[in-house]
Structure formats: C-alpha cells, structure tokens
Amino acid sequence: xxxxxxxxxxxxxxxxxxxxxxxxxxxxxxxxxxxxxxxxxxxxxxxxxxxxxxxxxxxxxxxxxxxxxxxxxxxxxxxxxxxxxxxxxxxxxxxxxxxxxxxxxxxxxxxxxxxxxxx
Amino acid sequence: xxxxxxxxxxxxxxxxxxxxxxxxxxxxxxxxxxxxxxxxxxxxxxxxxxxxxxxxxxxxxxxxxxxxxxxxxxxxxxxxxxxxxxxxxxxxxxxxxxxxxxxxxxx
Numbered sequence: 224x225x226x227x228x229x230x231x232x233x234x235x236x237x238x239x240x241x242x243x244x245x246x247x248x249x250x251x252x253x254x255x256x257x258x259x260x261x262x263x264x265x266x267x268x269x270x271x272x273x274x275x276x277x278x279x280x281x282x283x284x285x286x287x288x289x290x291x292x293x294x295x296x297x298x299x300x301x302x303x304x305x306x307x308x309x310x311x312x313x314x315x316x317x318x319x320x321x322x323x324x325x326x327x328x329x330x331x332x333x334x335x336x337x338x339x340x341x342x
Numbered sequence: 343x344x345x346x347x348x349x350x351x352x353x354x355x356x357x358x359x360x361x362x363x364x365x366x367x368x369x370x371x372x373x374x375x376x377x378x379x380x381x382x383x384x385x386x387x388x389x390x391x392x393x394x395x396x397x398x399x400x401x402x403x404x405x406x407x408x409x410x411x412x413x414x415x416x417x418x419x420x421x422x423x424x425x426x427x428x429x430x431x432x433x434x435x436x437x438x439x440x441x442x443x444x445x446x447x448x449x
Contacts, residue, residue, distance in 0.1 A: 258438075268386070268429055268440035283437040284343075317385060325391065327433035328376045330398075332385035 225249050227318050227333035235340045241305040245318030245333055252276070252299050256321030258329060259292065259303045261314040269314075273321065274301065308340045344368050346430050346441035354449040361417040363428055363444045370410045371434030377406055377415045380443075381426045389428075390415065420446070 231243035245257070259271040272282035272292050280292040291304040301318055315337050319329035345368040355361055365375065373393040378386040388397040390406035393413055403418045417424055425448050430441040 260440075267442035268431070270431075270438040270440065281436070285437070319385075322388070322391065325433075327374075327438055328388060328391045328431065329378075329386070330388050332387075334385055 225251055225320065225331050227320070227331060229316060229318055229333045229336040231336060231338070233336065233338060235308050235338065236342055237309050237340060238307055239340075241303070241308050241312065241316075241338055241340075243303045243316055243318075243336065243338070245301040245303070247299045247301070247320075250299070251320070252294065252301075253296050255323065256326045257294070257301050258319050258321060259301075260317045260319055260329070260332075262317070262335075263311070263314040271303065271305075273326075310340050312338070313340045314338060343437055344371060344432055344435050344439050346432060346439055348428075348430060348441035348444045350444060351442070352445045352447060354447050355420055356449045357420050357422055359420055361415075361420055361424070361446055363415040363417075363446075365408075365413040365415070365430035365441050367411040367413075367432060367434075369435075371432040373409045374432055374434035375406075375408070375413050376431045376433070377404075378429045378431065379424075379426045380429065386429065417446075 226248040253276045258273040274280040274292045289306045293302045315335040317335045320331040322328040322330045347366045349364045377390040380386040394406045427443045
C-alpha cells in the first residue's frame, strides 16, 4: 500500500515561508488528487488544498492568498508553501491521498510533521 | 463555508458499550460525509464515506447514517482499540471542511 512521508523545517519565525515536501512511495502520484491538511493543537482538522498531476490546484479560500502547491511526478513529491506565517499556523501538517472515484475523501495519510512558528 | 459541529466533545464509555457520535452541518451536504478515526501519534484513518459506506477493512461494528445536515456514527460494541478521536468531513461544498472532533475515552 502507498506510504506518504512529510518532511521540512519544523521551526519557523513569524513572517517566514513554510515549505514542506511529501514523498509518495509509488507511482500512483500521477493518478490521484493529493491534499494538504493541518491540525492546530487542540483544534480540528483544516483542509489546505489539493493538487492533481494536471490542471490547477484548488485552495481553501481562507489560505488562498498565502498558499502554493506543486507536484514533481518524476521525484514522486508534493510541495506545500505557506508564506507570511504567524503563530496561528503552528500545526501538525499532513499530506493525504484523495479516494479514487470520489476524490474528496482521504484514504491514505502521512504521519504528519509538526511545524511551530515562534519568535 | 460549511461548519460541521460534532457532539459530544467527549464521550466516556466502557468497552462493550455502544457509542453514538453526532455531526451536524450548517447546511445540507446531501450524503457527502465521511468519518475518520485518529489515535495519538497516528494519522487519521478513513472509516466511513458518503455517510453509510464502510471503507476497506473497517469492521462491521462501525456504522454510519444520516443525510442532509444530521449524521451519526455508531460503534455497536466498543473494543479497546476504538478509544480515539473521531472527525467528520464533508465534500458537499467547497471548501472541504472537518468537524472539531469527538474524543471517545475509557470510562
């Protein structure tokens, strides 16, 4: 079964840009939608956006002005960038695969990476 | 955006008891609702999709119901491994949103 692994800097200062990579274990990266989702401490999950190998990404309007996603199918990697971070962006960040045929649920998730924003 | 409100926030039950979790949407999402289970230090796991369909490998003690704006996840008889946090998620309208979660804890 597919495995996902998030990586990237864990500690950021306010106003910096968060950059995370999600590495997918198999060639399915070209055939599914992939999303980034986060969970701030003590809160529920928040969908950040999704990307497919073709077409434009879809972003949560609440983050649209600061977020950017991309995909490198040759490296089997997804990328998330979130600019001008504040303490409110401190969260566990997950990448997840959209379910086949019904794209907007998530059947495989990475273990997540905790990103802390602090001065 | 659609707000999903889960209740109760915490459910204290004993193994073998029945658990009933609620998810209410701020407007209709048809049957486009999923449930996830998350244990500490683990990624969420898809349990149910489109309100009443069990995901692959999910035991039959989990069942989902509802449509429109009111949904229920039922665990017929709690096993020790079922104590976790449960989230609902809708795909009826953009953006995709999740509920705040219900923690099922051991009484």
